Amino acid sequence: MKVERDAKEISIGIKTKKPEHLSLCKLCKDSGALIYCSHCPNSYHLNCARMKESDIPYGNWYCNKCVPILEKKLKDEYAKQEKIERNSKGNKLKEVVSVLSNFEKDKIVMKFAKKFPQFVKQGKINYPIEDRLLELDPEFHQVVLGKLPKPMPCNYPQDVFLEIVSITLFAYTFSSHIGITPFSIDKLYSELEKDNESVLIKEIVMSLIKELIVYILSKENLDEQFSGQNKFLYSAYKLSNVFNIIDYLPYSWLTLFSEVMTSNTFKDYIEDTAAESIISKFEEFPLESNFFKYNLSEKVSCITFLISCFCDTKVFHEALSERIEQRTELSREKAMIKVQIKELEQKQAAEVKAATTTRKSTSLADRIAKFQNKVHDLSHKIEDIQVRVTPIGLDRDYNEYYIFKFELSKIYMLKPLENTWYYFSTKEDIEELMQNLCPKGLRENKLLENLKARFPQMKFGSDSERKSDDDYFNKLSEFKNTNSDLATAKKLMLDLEKKFTKYLNKSNKQWEIEENQFVWREKVTTCDNVFQLSELLLEHYEKSSTPLRVSVNDSFSDSSEEAEYEKKYRKVSIRLWQDFGDHNLIWEQLVQSVANSQQLILAIALYTSVLEHYIQKKNENMKSEEKKRPKEDKRKKEPKTKTNGVKHEDHCFFCEDGGELICCEGCSRVVHPECIGFDKVPDDDWYCDSCNKQGTRVTRSKARLRKLNI
Structure with missing residues (x-):
C-alpha cells in the first residue's frame, strides 16, 4: 500500500502548510511523494510536473494552470497601483494650484488683463479667447492643444x-x-x-x-446691340413676329452661345x-x-x-429680391422668438431665486427648449437662402473650412496663404478634427459649434460616390433632347418642303415639276456636307418664289412635246417676304455663309417661319373672304354677270395676286391670262371650270379685262 508523502518536506525539509490538498497526483491519479500547488488544491509527482528535486522552490510553488491566472492578477494589481499613483500626482497638482493664494491668482489674471483687457471680465478670463494666446501658454489656460488631422489635397486644378x-x-x-x-x-x-x-x-x-x-x-x-457677328440674333429680331429663336436653342446652342458672347x-x-x-x-x-x-x-x-x-x-x-424678402422675414421671426426666450428665461430665473419648483417651472423649460429648436431651424433656413459662399469657421492657423449644401459628403479646407484647397471625406477624420479643436479659442469654438450642428446632416459612404458616377439628367429642363447634326438639318428641310408643297397643291401650284422635286429630295437625302445642303436650300428658296401653276384649260392642250411643258406649267410670282422688307437678301447672305450644321439649322428655321407665316396669312384671307362672299343657292343656278349686280374679286383665283385679270362671265372669279395658259386675252366670253361644269354660260360680245394694281 502506497502512502502519501510531502515531496517538499523530503527534499528540502520544509513542510507545506495547506493540508487540504488532494492525496493523489492530478495527472496520474496515484499517491506517493507529491508537491502541492500554493494556489489550488491540486498535487503532482515531480516527474508528472516535469521537475527535479533541485527545481523545488523554498517559497510558494504554482502549477501550470495557476501561473497565467496569477500573472494576470499581478498585472491588474500593478495597473491599479499605477493609476492610484497617477491620480495622486494629479491630486497633488490640484492641491498645489489650490494652495496658491488668491493674491497670486489675481496677480496673474491682472497681468493678463493689462495686455488683453477684452478677454477679462470681473477678475476672470472670459473664454473663448484669441486662439494664439492659448498656444503661447496652454498650461496657464489649462488646455491641451491636440494636433489637427491632415486633410487630403484636392485633385482639381x-x-x-x-x-x-x-x-x-x-x-x-x-x-x-x-x-x-x-x-x-x-x-x-x-x-x-x-x-x-x-x-x-x-x-x-x-x-x-x-x-x-x-x-x-x-x-x-x-x-x-448687335455686332457684325450677330447674324442670327439680328434675323431673330427682324422676324420676331413670326420666329422664336429660343425654340431652336437645343439645335443651335453653340452658335447662339457664340453670338451672345x-x-x-x-x-x-x-x-x-x-x-x-x-x-x-x-x-x-x-x-x-x-x-x-x-x-x-x-x-x-x-x-x-x-x-x-x-x-x-x-x-x-x-430671384434675388425674392430671396432677400424671405431672409428678412425669417430674420424678423427669429428675432421675435429670441425675445420670447429671453422673457421665459427671466421668469425661470425668478422662480429659481424664489426656490419654488412647480409644474409651471418644468413647462417653462420645455417651452424654452422648443423655441430654441425653432431658432436653430430658422438659422438653417437663413443659411440656405444665402447666395454667397462663406466659411463655417477658421482654425488656429486661420485655415478656412467650407461645407457646401450641394455636396454634403466632404468638408473643404482652404489655406489662404498657399491658396490651395484640401478636404476631409471620412467620418473618422471629421470626428478626429472635432476632438482636437479647442473650445476655449474664439475661432475654433465657432468652427466646432458649426461642425457639430452640421455633422448629422452629412452623408458618407459609397452612396454619394455612386451618385456622382451616374449620367446627368436635368429633370427641370424645358428643352427637347435633340441633335445638331447634318441628319437633323436634312429632316427639317424635307419637312419644310413637304409642308409648302402641300399648300401649293391646294391651288394647283407646285414649286417644281414632280420629276425635279423627286431629284431634289434625293439630293437632300444623300448629300454629305453643309455646303451642298445650303445650296439645295437656296434652290428651293428661289423656285418657291416663282412656283409653277398647273394649267386647267384643256382647250389649249398640244400634242407636241416641245410645247407641252409651257402649256401645262406657267410660272407665277408670289411674295413670300412681302411683310419683311428686304430681309430676304440678308437671309440669302446668311445661308451662303453657313459653316456648320448648327448655323444651317437656324437658317432653315428662319425660312420655315417665313413660309408658315405666308401660308397662315393666305389661309386667313381666304376664310375672311368666304365669310364676306354671299352663299350661293344650290337650287337656283342664276347666272352672275355685271348685269345682275355681281362684284368680281380683285385677285387671281389661282395665284392669289393682282394685276391684269380676266373676269368670268358666270361668277365673281378672275384670273391672269397666263395662269390659264392664254398668251393673250380671248375675244369670246370666258368661263371658269366651275361654271363650265354647272352649265352656267351667258353670251357676250367680248370678255372683259380689269386692271387692278395691288
Whole structure:
C-alpha cells in the first residue's frame, strides 16, 4: 500500500502548510511523494510536473494552470497601483494650484488683463479667447492643444477650383429660376474635362443663354446691340413676329452661345477677362467646332462669363429680391422668438431665486427648449437662402473650412496663404478634427459649434460616390433632347418642303415639276456636307418664289412635246417676304455663309417661319373672304354677270395676286391670262371650270379685262 508523502518536506525539509490538498497526483491519479500547488488544491509527482528535486522552490510553488491566472492578477494589481499613483500626482497638482493664494491668482489674471483687457471680465478670463494666446501658454489656460488631422489635397486644378465651386453653387441656388437640376463639384469637373459634347454643360449653357437672348431682344436701340457677328440674333429680331429663336436653342446652342458672347450688350463684361482672348480667336477657331477642344480654364471662363451676364437680367433681380424678402422675414421671426426666450428665461430665473419648483417651472423649460429648436431651424433656413459662399469657421492657423449644401459628403479646407484647397471625406477624420479643436479659442469654438450642428446632416459612404458616377439628367429642363447634326438639318428641310408643297397643291401650284422635286429630295437625302445642303436650300428658296401653276384649260392642250411643258406649267410670282422688307437678301447672305450644321439649322428655321407665316396669312384671307362672299343657292343656278349686280374679286383665283385679270362671265372669279395658259386675252366670253361644269354660260360680245394694281 502506497502512502502519501510531502515531496517538499523530503527534499528540502520544509513542510507545506495547506493540508487540504488532494492525496493523489492530478495527472496520474496515484499517491506517493507529491508537491502541492500554493494556489489550488491540486498535487503532482515531480516527474508528472516535469521537475527535479533541485527545481523545488523554498517559497510558494504554482502549477501550470495557476501561473497565467496569477500573472494576470499581478498585472491588474500593478495597473491599479499605477493609476492610484497617477491620480495622486494629479491630486497633488490640484492641491498645489489650490494652495496658491488668491493674491497670486489675481496677480496673474491682472497681468493678463493689462495686455488683453477684452478677454477679462470681473477678475476672470472670459473664454473663448484669441486662439494664439492659448498656444503661447496652454498650461496657464489649462488646455491641451491636440494636433489637427491632415486633410487630403484636392485633385482639381487650384487656379479654377473656386470658379467651379461658384458655378455649382449658382446652379444650386437658382435651380428653379433657370430650370436646371443641381449637380456636384465632382460631376461638373468630370464633364468639363470631356473633349466631346456633354449633356450637363449643354443644359447649363442653354439655361443661361435663354434668358440672355430675351434680355438682348428686350433692349432699346436694338440695332446698337448687335455686332457684325450677330447674324442670327439680328434675323431673330427682324422676324420676331413670326420666329422664336429660343425654340431652336437645343439645335443651335453653340452658335447662339457664340453670338451672345460677341454681342455689344455684354461688351463691358468681356474687357480684361479670360473670355476676351477666347472671343478674339472666334474668326479663326469658331466656338461651334472648338468649344469642347478648349482646356478646362477656357471652358470655365466661358460659363463664368454667362453667369456674370445673367446677373444683369430681370430674372436674376427678381430671384434675388425674392430671396432677400424671405431672409428678412425669417430674420424678423427669429428675432421675435429670441425675445420670447429671453422673457421665459427671466421668469425661470425668478422662480429659481424664489426656490419654488412647480409644474409651471418644468413647462417653462420645455417651452424654452422648443423655441430654441425653432431658432436653430430658422438659422438653417437663413443659411440656405444665402447666395454667397462663406466659411463655417477658421482654425488656429486661420485655415478656412467650407461645407457646401450641394455636396454634403466632404468638408473643404482652404489655406489662404498657399491658396490651395484640401478636404476631409471620412467620418473618422471629421470626428478626429472635432476632438482636437479647442473650445476655449474664439475661432475654433465657432468652427466646432458649426461642425457639430452640421455633422448629422452629412452623408458618407459609397452612396454619394455612386451618385456622382451616374449620367446627368436635368429633370427641370424645358428643352427637347435633340441633335445638331447634318441628319437633323436634312429632316427639317424635307419637312419644310413637304409642308409648302402641300399648300401649293391646294391651288394647283407646285414649286417644281414632280420629276425635279423627286431629284431634289434625293439630293437632300444623300448629300454629305453643309455646303451642298445650303445650296439645295437656296434652290428651293428661289423656285418657291416663282412656283409653277398647273394649267386647267384643256382647250389649249398640244400634242407636241416641245410645247407641252409651257402649256401645262406657267410660272407665277408670289411674295413670300412681302411683310419683311428686304430681309430676304440678308437671309440669302446668311445661308451662303453657313459653316456648320448648327448655323444651317437656324437658317432653315428662319425660312420655315417665313413660309408658315405666308401660308397662315393666305389661309386667313381666304376664310375672311368666304365669310364676306354671299352663299350661293344650290337650287337656283342664276347666272352672275355685271348685269345682275355681281362684284368680281380683285385677285387671281389661282395665284392669289393682282394685276391684269380676266373676269368670268358666270361668277365673281378672275384670273391672269397666263395662269390659264392664254398668251393673250380671248375675244369670246370666258368661263371658269366651275361654271363650265354647272352649265352656267351667258353670251357676250367680248370678255372683259380689269386692271387692278395691288
